[in-house]
Amino acid sequence: MHIAVILKQVPDLVEEVEVDSQGTDIDRDSVKWKLNEFDDHALEQAVLLKESSGAEVTAVALAADGVDQLLYAAVARGVDRAIRVTTASARTDAPAAAAALAGVLADMGVDLVLTGVQAVDDLHGQLAPILATRLGWPHVSVVSRVSLEGTEAEVTQEYSGGRMATLEVDLPAVLGVQAAPRPPRYVPISRLRQVMASAELGSAAAAAAAPALGSTVTRLAAPPQGQGAQMLEGRPEAVAEQIVALLRERGLVEA
Amino acid sequence: MAGVLVYVESDGERVAPISFELLAAARELAQSLGGDVEALVAAADTGPLVGELGAADTILEVTSPALAGYLPEAQQLVLVEAIRARKPAVVLVGYTSAGLDLAAGAATATGLPVVAYCTGLRAEGSDVVADSQLYGGKLVATTTTSTPAVFSVVAGSFAEANGHAGGRGERIVTAPPAGLAQLRSRVLGTTGAGGGAVDITKAERVVSVGRGIGGADNIELAEELATAMGAELGASRPVVDSGWLPKERQVGKSGMTVKPKLYLAVGISGAPEHLEGMHDAGLVIAINTDGDAPIFKVADYGTTCDLFDLLPAITALLKPAG
Numbered sequence: 001m002h003i004a005v006i007l008k009q010v011p012d013l014v015e016e017v018e019v020d021s022q023g024t025d026i027d028r029d030s031v032k033w034k035l036n037e038f039d040d041h042a043l044e045q046a047v048l049l050k051e052s053s054g055a056e057v058t059a060v061a062l063a064a065d066g067v068d069q070l071l072y073a074a075v076a077r078g079v080d081r082a083i084r085v086t087t088a089s090a091r092t093d094a095p096a097a098a099a100a101l102a103g104v105l106a107d108m109g110v111d112l113v114l115t116g117v118q119a120v121d122d123l124h125g126q127l128a129p130i131l132a133t134r135l136g137w138p139h140v141s142v143v144s145r146v147s148l149e150g151t152e153a154e155v156t157q158e159y160s161g162g163r164m165a166t167l168e169v170d171l172p173a174v175l176g177v178q179a180a181p182r183p184p185r186y187v188p189i190s191r192l193r194q195v196m197a198s199a200e201l202g203s204a205a206a207a208a209a210a211p212a213l214g215s216t217v218t219r220l221a222a223p224p225q226g227q228g229a230q231m232l233e234g235r236p237e238a239v240a241e242q243i244v245a246l247l248r249e250r251g252l253v254e255a
Numbered sequence: 256m257a258g259v260l261v262y263v264e265s266d267g268e269r270v271a272p273i274s275f276e277l278l279a280a281a282r283e284l285a286q287s288l289g290g291d292v293e294a295l296v297a298a299a300d301t302g303p304l305v306g307e308l309g310a311a312d313t314i315l316e317v318t319s320p321a322l323a324g325y326l327p328e329a330q331q332l333v334l335v336e337a338i339r340a341r342k343p344a345v346v347l348v349g350y351t352s353a354g355l356d357l358a359a360g361a362a363t364a365t366g367l368p369v370v371a372y373c374t375g376l377r378a379e380g381s382d383v384v385a386d387s388q389l390y391g392g393k394l395v396a397t398t399t400t401s402t403p404a405v406f407s408v409v410a411g412s413f414a415e416a417n418g419h420a421g422g423r424g425e426r427i428v429t430a431p432p433a434g435l436a437q438l439r440s441r442v443l444g445t446t447g448a449g450g451g452a453v454d455i456t457k458a459e460r461v462v463s464v465g466r467g468i469g470g471a472d473n474i475e476l477a478e479e480l481a482t483a484m485g486a487e488l489g490a491s492r493p494v495v496d497s498g499w500l501p502k503e504r505q506v507g508k509s510g511m512t513v514k515p516k517l518y519l520a521v522g523i524s525g526a527p528e529h530l531e532g533m534h535d536a537g538l539v540i541a542i543n544t545d546g547d548a549p550i551f552k553v554a555d556y557g558t559t560c561d562l563f564d565l566l567p568a569i570t571a572l573l574k575p576a577g
Contacts, residue, residue: 124369
């Protein structure tokens with residue numbers, strides 16, 4: 001059983017995300033990048049499957065600044081090996097990533113691909129369904145639990161309102177992971193340093209070119225201002241008094 | 256190619272609210288682009304559903320025992336075949352769990368462009384201009400896309416009320432795709448909501464905590480405030496995924512939808528997926544040290560006070576003296 005987990009970096013939204021001078025993309029040089037949180041859960045799910053079933057796990061990411069660090073961290077978390085995929089295009093959108101990865105994954109002979117269900121910059125669609133459709137494999141997204149039974153995966157898919165279903169999927173397949181059954185594990189920095197000193201990252205070159213998107217971004221900007229919250233200012237005690245007064249005025253707490 | 260095709264979601268008995276929003280959007284788009292509004296409904300029995308689809312000019316019905324229960328693979332086959340047969344200019348899919356499976360998958364299978372996270376759509380000539388929420392709602396991308404194309408639409412973007420009537424409602428029964436006989440996935444079972452110890456969907460007051468709470472040990476601060484307020488404790492997805500609070504308290508897209516009279520959002524940034532679960536709340540008060548957090552766009556009142564100072568201060572004021 002060979003599992004590939006696809007990782008990518010996204011802007012850390014805790015920091016400012018600025019728009020570039022053309023006004024059509026983020027300023028990629030000023031952004032602080034981090035592992036897509038859903039990919040983090042996909043990685044945890046992959047390592048849990050390795051531990052429970054002895055599957056072999058390969059972490060895969062498109063080559064970019066900072067990606068090596070992310071792949072070393074995946075090795076420190078427990079994957080067997082990590083591969084960066086080089087492409088001719090600088091694009092990282094899901095259709096471009098799927099085109100680059102499909103051939104590489106097929107050559108690797110993987111049985112199961114896990115990746116995050118979505119990313120905050122997936123303007124042109126999410127990776128799991130695009131990759132699976134390119135490969136001609138079944139796919140399920142918004143998955144919160146995966147177990148392996150022979151040549152099948154049993155998965156939990158989540159819907160709105162707290163509803164869930166259990167689906168059985170023949171392998172090979174692609175799953176878009178929303179959450180692993182447990183929070184992603186923490187890796188001590190000493191372990192990461194050890195991995196960076198001893199592990200070797202593999203690499204592969206993508207054969208396919210990025211497909212045309214058929215869609216052009218004409219503007220990227222903050223949402224329109226004008227509406228929104230009335231801001232309460234002052235020291236915490238003063239703001240607390242204003243909030244309690246608002247609640248009492250409306251009868252939302254006992255006077 | 257002409258017209259707007261809407262992928263209808265249902266639980267087999269009722270059409271999902273998002274589908275009426277899509278039908279409302281489709282009626283607007285069809286007015287500018289021309290062509291019919293077509294509703295694609297695929298189920299084991301479409302009988303209970305067609306009566307609700309009065310906003311469609313044509314209702315494309317696909318029935319098969321293989322379509323009992325929602326199976327992404329089966330639904331994608333039906334949607335792809337409908338796109339190939341009907342050649343719509345625009346395909347609308349909800350940004351739901353099904354939308355995450357199907358919009359990009361069907362677009363890839365048919366070679367069409369796909370634009371995700373749409374909150375606004377308008378026709379310009381034969382192109383569609385879309386607004387999409389990106390970066391957790393911090394930025395809006397405006398795109399121009401040549402048709403035919405697929406768009407996935409965020410819930411709450413169009414008026415559901417405009418998606419119930421206005422079409423001819425002609426029924427077209429279509430044979431199920433041959434591929435349904437060779438599916439490589441199956442539905443084993445489903446579970447409904449509820450069954451947990453708490454039901455936050457009925458709460459009049461909800462104190463909801465987000466990532467800003469910082470860790471499981473700090474949940475206590477919000478718990479004490481909720482107790483003092485007579486509120487239920489809610490949570491955003493990252494808090495639940497981190498194991499700080501149980502799933503039954505999750506508000507948002509893959510959690511519960513709440514409509515309390517008071518929603519106090521503590522350390523929640525307000526990603527579109529969270530807002531989907533609370534946009535019908537009465538009074539919304541948001542506490543977040545990031546003044547640019549999208550939650551302040553939907554809140555009535557907000558403050559950038561540090562929650563670690565503010566929560567105990569509110570709790571102290573609400574607790575009976577002595």
